[in-house]
Amino acid sequence: MESMIQQQLLQAAQVVEEQVDAELNRLENMGEDELEKIRERRVQAMKKAQAQKQEWISKGHGMYSELSSEKEFFDICKESTNVVCHFYKNSSFRCKILDSHLSELAKQHCETKFIKLDVEKAPFLTERLGIRIIPTMALVKDSKTQGYIVGFTDMGNCDDFSTEMLEWRLGCSEMIRYKGDLATPPDNRKTAARSFVEKPKKTIRGRDEEDSDDSDFES
Structure with a gap:
């Protein structure tokens, strides 16, 4: 039973490692246009959050x-x-x-x-x-x-x-x-x-x- 549990844990760790490797590989091979789109989305999200905060403050929050x-x-x-x-x-x-x-x-x-x-x-x-x-x-x-x-x-x-x-x-x-x-x-x-x-x-x-x-x- 202990051996089976260890094997399952190793398999789970391997799956996670493979997922991390795949994501790193995707980021490394991402083009400038894709990176720029990601940056733009983050900037827009930050601007939206800041505008929402200012609206709350204007209402006395x-x-x-x-x-x-x-x-x-x-x-x-x-x-x-x-x-x-x-x-x-x-x-x-x-x-x-x-x-x-x-x-x-x-x-x-x-x-x-x-x-x-x-x-x-x-x-x-x-x-x-x-x-x-x-x-x-x-x-x-x-x-x-x-x-x-x-x-x-x-x-x-x-x-x-x-x-x-x-x-x-x-x-x-x-x-x-x-x-x-x-x-x-x-x-x-x-x-x-x-x-x-x-x-x-x-x-x-x-x-x-x-x-x-x-x-x-x-x-």
């Missing part, structure tokens, strides 16, 4: 900002594809913990708009979304709620979780472009719930939407 009203929340959700909104209270020390992590993540992930809203200034939204625990983060994609992060349970149920742990959790919900391993939480010493709790979702206009798991953010 790249920073963690506080909203002054519910109307501002609706406007942002219409304008940005990915929105993470922290519903908070000044009296909660855990909200302050979350603020520090979100402030850091906002700088790292321009593709997502990170905002916060005082629940006392948003009675309609907090009622409509059924927010009962502070802090709660609403995860909004394409103007529809995708889920909620309630308290710190999903980050190991502790106050000293790392920014990377929250980043991982947001990556699991596809709210950011996560480059790590979604199957393994960064804080290995803590146990994070992988089956995240979802709350029933309702339309903001005040009626349940039949057979729908989304909430429409429309003013």
